[in-house]
Amino acid sequence: MSPRVVDILERFPGAHRDSLIPILQAVQEQEGFLSQDSVLAIGRHLDLPASKVYGVATFYNQFRFTPVGRFHVQVCRGTACHVKGSANVLDAIERELGVKAGGTTRDGLFSLEVVACIGACGLAPVIAVGGDFHAGVAPRDVPGIFAAYRERAKEGGSDAA
Amino acid sequence: MSATETFRIEVNGRPAEARRGETLLDVCRHAGVDVPTLCHLPDLAPSGACRICVVDVRGRGLVPSCSCPVEPGMSVETNSQSATRARKTIVELLLANHPDDCLYCVRHGECELQDLAQRYGVRERRYVTAKNDHHVDISSPSLVRDPAKCILCGKCVRVCEEVMGVAAIDFIRRGSRTLVAPAFNRGLNVSTCINCGQCVMVCPTGALHEKSHLKEVQDALDDPAVTVVVQHAPAVSVSLAEEFGLEPGADVEALMVTALRRLGFARVFDTSFAADLTIMEEASELVSRLKGGGRLPMFTSCSPGWVKFVEQFYPDLMPNLSTCKSPQQMMGAVVKRVWAGREGLDPRRVFSVAIMPCIAKKFEAQRPGMGDAEDVPDVDAVLTTRELARLIRLHGLDLARMTPGAPDLPLGERSTAGKLFGGTGGVMEAALRTAHWLVTGREMYHLTIGAVRGLEGVKEARVKLDDVELGVAVVSGLGRARRLLEEVRAGRDDLHFIEVMTCPGGCVGGGGQPLRADTGAVLSRLEGLYRIDRSEPVRLSHRNRHVQELYDEVLGEPLGARSHELLHTHYHARDGAV
Structure with a gap:
C-alpha cells in the first residue's frame, strides 16, 4: 500500500466512522482515486468493514475507483449543458473512448468524469480535457477533439494542466 | 409515564391493547390484524424503507406502521382505500x-x-x-x-x-x-x-x-454404476415437516428415511452417528487440553460459517478451535474411506450426499483437506432441507403417508446426544456428558443441563467434573460471538469450553431451513430435539455401540493416528477476504 495513504491515515489518529468522508477525500486528493488497497486500509483504520467504506464512497459522485488518465475529461451535465444536448455529447465520448463515466481508458490516456456544473454555462455544452475547455461541443466534434490529444500524447508534448 | 403503561387505541373500529413504546405494527399484530411488511425485521430497529406497512391514522393520514410509535387516542384503519391503494402502488x-x-x-x-x-x-x-x-x-x-x-x-x-x-x-x-x-x-x-x-x-x-446441488444428486441417482448414500443432519428431521404443512417441530425421521429410500438412495445414514463420533474426539480433545495439552478456552468447530469467521476475523484465536471436523465431514470420511472398502466398493463410485439445515455445509464440503490423498471428496453434494423437500415433491412422494423406516447400520445408529447437535447448546450438552465420563469414569447424574438449553443467544454455566470446575459458554449468532471473542482476546480466562453455532438458535435456525419460520417455529424444532432426548434410552455418545465398534476395529482410540487422519483438520488465516 502506498506510504502516502499511511501518512494520511496517521493524520487521523483514533478516528471514528464520522471521519470516513474527510479521509476518503484526503486519499483521493493525494492519489487521484481510491484503490482497493486504500479502501481496505481506511476500513482497518476506522474499524469499518470494506463493504461499508465502499458503499459510502460509491454513494458520492466525487469519488473514483480507477486512476485518472493522462488527460482527465470532465463532461458538464449541468442544466444549461443538458438543455443544449450534453447527454448526446457524453454518449459520443463514451463511445469514442470505449469507457463509461468514472472509467479510464486501457492505454491510461483518458479518464472520464461527469460533473454537475463546470461554471461556464455560456459555453454550453462544455467539456474540459486535461484542463482545456471546449465550448459548444456537438457529438460530431468528439472524434476530432480526442484525435488531437492522442496526437499530442504521441509527440510526447506537454499535457497542460 | 412508566415504560409498561398500557392503553387502548382503535384498530379498524375495534379496541386494541397498546403499550407505550410499541409501534403501530406491533399493536396491529397483537390484535390479530395482519399488516404486510417487506423490510421489517423483528428484534431490530425499524428501517422504514419499503413503506408497504402504511396504515391510515385518523387526523394524520398514511404513516408507516413499523416505525410509528403508538400514542393514546389513535384510531387506525389498516385497510382504508388510501392505504390499500398506496400498497398496491408500491408493489x-x-x-x-x-x-x-x-x-x-x-x-x-x-x-x-x-x-x-x-x-x-x-x-x-x-x-x-x-x-x-x-x-x-x-x-x-x-x-x-x-x-x-x-x-x-x-x-x-x-x-x-x-x-x-x-x-x-x-x-x-x-x-x-x-x-x-x-x-x-x-x-x-x-x-x-x-x-x-x-x-x-x-x-x-x-x-x-x-446454490442447488439437486441436479448433481439426481444425476448420481440415475447412474447405475454409482452407489449413492445419504446422511441427514440432526436438525432436518424436526424441520422437514413444515415443508409439507405438518406441525413445526414434529419429528418425521422415520417417514423421511423411507422417502429417501424411495428416492433411490442405497443407504440412509444419520449424521448424528458422526456427531457421536465428533463427541468422542472433541470431549477427548477438551480433556487433553484441560490436562495441559493446548489452548483454552476450546471452541467447537462443527459450524463452518463460524470456522471461516474465526479464520478471517480472529486468526490469532485459530488455535482455540477444536481440530475436529464437523459431523458431516467425519461421516463423509468414514463413508468413503472405511465403509466403502468394507462393502467392496470403489470410493470413486460412491456418491455421498449430505442433507443439511445449512448452506455453509456446501462450502465446507469443498474446503481443502476434506477428501483423501487423491482429492476424492468425502462429501460430493449437500442438499438443504428445502432442496430435499423439492426432491420429494419432484418425485411425487407424500411424506405423511410413508411407512416408517429405520436407518441403515452401522452408520445410522445414534445416541440422543448426537441428535442434540441440531440446536444451540446441544454440542455442549453432549460433550459434557461424555467429558464427565472421561474425567470421572462415571456418568453424570442429571444428563439434562438446563443452563445450556433454550433459544437464548448467550448462555453460560459452571459445570463440575468431580474436582474440576469448568466454565462453559454457548453462543448462537455470530454478532454475539464477536463480543465474547473480544472478551477472550482481552484476557478473560474463566472459560474452558465455548460452543458457537453460526445461526441464531443453532442449526434448527439454519440458512437451509424452511422459509418463513418465526422464532416460535425455531423453538418448536429445538423442543423436538429435546423430546427425542427425553424419550429414547441411549443418551450418551460413548454408549453408541457402532461408534465404539468403529474405534475397536478401525480407529483405535480417540485422538489416535487414524482418527487424526480421518477426523481432524487444519485451519488457515484468510487475510485476503474483503
Whole structure:
C-alpha cells in the first residue's frame, strides 16, 4: 500500500466512522482515486468493514475507483449543458473512448468524469480535457477533439494542466 | 409515564391493547390484524424503507406502521382505500424493473413480492421501465446472488451486519443504480461472506438463494454404476415437516428415511452417528487440553460459517478451535474411506450426499483437506432441507403417508446426544456428558443441563467434573460471538469450553431451513430435539455401540493416528477476504 495513504491515515489518529468522508477525500486528493488497497486500509483504520467504506464512497459522485488518465475529461451535465444536448455529447465520448463515466481508458490516456456544473454555462455544452475547455461541443466534434490529444500524447508534448 | 403503561387505541373500529413504546405494527399484530411488511425485521430497529406497512391514522393520514410509535387516542384503519391503494402502488413500482420471470424463479410460490402482487390484485404492468440487468453472482459455493430480483429492502444487509457481525454486503451506488453487493462489487467468494445463508432466510424475493446441488444428486441417482448414500443432519428431521404443512417441530425421521429410500438412495445414514463420533474426539480433545495439552478456552468447530469467521476475523484465536471436523465431514470420511472398502466398493463410485439445515455445509464440503490423498471428496453434494423437500415433491412422494423406516447400520445408529447437535447448546450438552465420563469414569447424574438449553443467544454455566470446575459458554449468532471473542482476546480466562453455532438458535435456525419460520417455529424444532432426548434410552455418545465398534476395529482410540487422519483438520488465516 502506498506510504502516502499511511501518512494520511496517521493524520487521523483514533478516528471514528464520522471521519470516513474527510479521509476518503484526503486519499483521493493525494492519489487521484481510491484503490482497493486504500479502501481496505481506511476500513482497518476506522474499524469499518470494506463493504461499508465502499458503499459510502460509491454513494458520492466525487469519488473514483480507477486512476485518472493522462488527460482527465470532465463532461458538464449541468442544466444549461443538458438543455443544449450534453447527454448526446457524453454518449459520443463514451463511445469514442470505449469507457463509461468514472472509467479510464486501457492505454491510461483518458479518464472520464461527469460533473454537475463546470461554471461556464455560456459555453454550453462544455467539456474540459486535461484542463482545456471546449465550448459548444456537438457529438460530431468528439472524434476530432480526442484525435488531437492522442496526437499530442504521441509527440510526447506537454499535457497542460 | 412508566415504560409498561398500557392503553387502548382503535384498530379498524375495534379496541386494541397498546403499550407505550410499541409501534403501530406491533399493536396491529397483537390484535390479530395482519399488516404486510417487506423490510421489517423483528428484534431490530425499524428501517422504514419499503413503506408497504402504511396504515391510515385518523387526523394524520398514511404513516408507516413499523416505525410509528403508538400514542393514546389513535384510531387506525389498516385497510382504508388510501392505504390499500398506496400498497398496491408500491408493489407496482417494485415490479417496474423486476425481471418478471416468476415461473422460472426458485422462490415461485414462496415469494413475498409475488404474494403481495396477488393480495393487492396487480393485474397489469402500470409502470414501464427498463428491466434490471445486473449480473448474477454465482461465485460462492453456497449462495447465488441475483441483484436483478432485489427490491432493496435491506434485510440481508442488516442481518449480515447486525445479527451476524460480518457485513460482507452493503448498498453500493445510489438512486436507481443502487445495488446490494460485496465490497468493490466483486464476487461473494472473495468477500468476507461466511456462507451462513441468514440473508436467504430474510430475503423476500429470489435475489438470494442457495446454490442447488439437486441436479448433481439426481444425476448420481440415475447412474447405475454409482452407489449413492445419504446422511441427514440432526436438525432436518424436526424441520422437514413444515415443508409439507405438518406441525413445526414434529419429528418425521422415520417417514423421511423411507422417502429417501424411495428416492433411490442405497443407504440412509444419520449424521448424528458422526456427531457421536465428533463427541468422542472433541470431549477427548477438551480433556487433553484441560490436562495441559493446548489452548483454552476450546471452541467447537462443527459450524463452518463460524470456522471461516474465526479464520478471517480472529486468526490469532485459530488455535482455540477444536481440530475436529464437523459431523458431516467425519461421516463423509468414514463413508468413503472405511465403509466403502468394507462393502467392496470403489470410493470413486460412491456418491455421498449430505442433507443439511445449512448452506455453509456446501462450502465446507469443498474446503481443502476434506477428501483423501487423491482429492476424492468425502462429501460430493449437500442438499438443504428445502432442496430435499423439492426432491420429494419432484418425485411425487407424500411424506405423511410413508411407512416408517429405520436407518441403515452401522452408520445410522445414534445416541440422543448426537441428535442434540441440531440446536444451540446441544454440542455442549453432549460433550459434557461424555467429558464427565472421561474425567470421572462415571456418568453424570442429571444428563439434562438446563443452563445450556433454550433459544437464548448467550448462555453460560459452571459445570463440575468431580474436582474440576469448568466454565462453559454457548453462543448462537455470530454478532454475539464477536463480543465474547473480544472478551477472550482481552484476557478473560474463566472459560474452558465455548460452543458457537453460526445461526441464531443453532442449526434448527439454519440458512437451509424452511422459509418463513418465526422464532416460535425455531423453538418448536429445538423442543423436538429435546423430546427425542427425553424419550429414547441411549443418551450418551460413548454408549453408541457402532461408534465404539468403529474405534475397536478401525480407529483405535480417540485422538489416535487414524482418527487424526480421518477426523481432524487444519485451519488457515484468510487475510485476503474483503
